[in-house]
Amino acid sequence: MLVTESLCKSYHGKTVVKNLKLHIAPGEIYGFLGPNGAGKSTTIGMILGIIPATAGTVRLFGRTLGEDPIGIKRRIGVVGEVQHCYAEMTGYEYLSFFAGLFGVAERRRRIWELLDRLGLAGDGRLPVGAYSQGMQQKLGIARALVHDPEFLILDEPVSSLDPQGIKGVRDLILEENRRGKTFLVSSHLLSEVEKTCHRIGIMNRGRLLAEDTVDDIRAKLCSGAEIQVELAEELTGIAAALKTLPFVDSVTANGNLLMVGTRSGPDFRADIARFILDRGGLVTRIARRQMSLEEAFVTITENNISLLHDGREER
Numbered sequence: 001m002l003v004t005e006s007l008c009k010s011y012h013g014k015t016v017v018k019n020l021k022l023h024i025a026p027g028e029i030y031g032f033l034g035p036n037g038a039g040k041s042t043t044i045g046m047i048l049g050i051i052p053a054t055a056g057t058v059r060l061f062g063r064t065l066g067e068d069p070i071g072i073k074r075r076i077g078v079v080g081e082v083q084h085c086y087a088e089m090t091g092y093e094y095l096s097f098f099a100g101l102f103g104v105a106e107r108r109r110r111i112w113e114l115l116d117r118l119g120l121a122g123d124g125r126l127p128v129g130a131y132s133q134g135m136q137q138k139l140g141i142a143r144a145l146v147h148d149p150e151f152l153i154l155d156e157p158v159s160s161l162d163p164q165g166i167k168g169v170r171d172l173i174l175e176e177n178r179r180g181k182t183f184l185v186s187s188h189l190l191s192e193v194e195k196t197c198h199r200i201g202i203m204n205r206g207r208l209l210a211e212d213t214v215d216d217i218r219a220k221l222c223s224g225a226e227i228q229v230e231l232a233e234e235l236t237g238i239a240a241a242l243k244t245l246p247f248v249d250s251v252t253a254n255g256n257l258l259m260v261g262t263r264s265g266p267d268f269r270a271d272i273a274r275f276i277l278d279r280g281g282l283v284t285r286i287a288r289r290q291m292s293l294e295e296a297f298v299t300i301t302e303n304n305i306s307l308l309h310d311g312r313e314e315r
């Protein structure tokens with residue numbers, strides 16, 4: 001769907017995107033993450049041909065924009081960081097304008113359906129100038145979808161939305177993905193990314209430092225998980241016994257509470273509970289704690305750790 005090779009961008013001698021290699025397969029929801037100034041919007045600008053690349057190539061559907069600009073643009077939908085809405089048009093007229101450009105069939109039905117799905121049906125006859133920022137962002141998403149594109153590129157699509165709006169856009173992304181659409185979504189909202197994205201790429205200072213599923217990134221950063229066990233009562237010798245298990249790295253005991261560090265692999269909660277039960281203990285609560293995406297993101301970007309190359313990038 002999208003392939004970039006050795007993509008670079010420099011401004012006045014300063015490189016802000018360095019040798020970027022992205023590969024997004026059809027049907028994926030790809031989360032594009034990075035701290036402020038990492039180079040995400042610049043990359044998206046280069047993918048869309050809005051920002052000229054200093055070096056490298058971008059291929060969408062196997063072709064460069066230069067080879068087939070109109071064909072490619074018909075097959076993608078874009079929501080930019082800033083919405084450029086025409087204040088005097090109504091929401092309906094705004095979408096109708098873009099639907100007209102793309103020759104959308106059954107334009108009226110399609111537009112009202114999208115307005116409805118984004119919770120804007122009651123506002124379709126209002127001028128866009130009277131829309132709040134969040135409403136304008138939703139309208140931008142409707143515009144990106146109006147011609148039913150195969151690939152959607154969304155730069156911070158929910159930054160102005162309230163919790164209901166965020167959930168609505170999440171459901172929309174998941175539903176459109178089930179219908180076969182591919183997504184590249186740049187976002188700082190890591191809880192949303194964790195709920196929607198199949199794979200993520202983490203950029204920092206212009207370089208891609210990690211690219212994988214959230215689970216695999218977690219596993220690469222921190223092998224294993226921490227399992228917290230609460231026993232009905234203290235069980236003498238259990239910490240030392242647990243340490244003999246091949247998948248246990250560490251055990252700390254504090255009265256009836258145990259903290260068991262396990263190696264990477266499957267969820268070992270059932271094995272641990274059975275082991276304790278066999279030794280006469282009663283487990284009243286057992287919970288597995290994994291590194292959150294936020295913790296992984298902060299660890300990677302603050303320390304500039306590369307999970308793609310060997311170790312740490314230059315600081």
Ligand SMILES: Nc1ncnc2c1ncn2[C@@H]1O[C@H](COP(=O)(O)OP(=O)(O)OP(=O)(O)O)[C@@H](O)[C@H]1O
Binds near residue numbers: 034035036039043
């Ligand atoms: N037109 C420009 N001229 C000079 N430098 C620029 C220009 N546009 C972007 N930059 C620089 O490129 C770097 C990457 O910016 P970019 O907007 O791509 O980051 P981002 O990851 O999208 O950040 P954010 O999360 O804040 O939107 C920043 O250091 C920025 O200052």
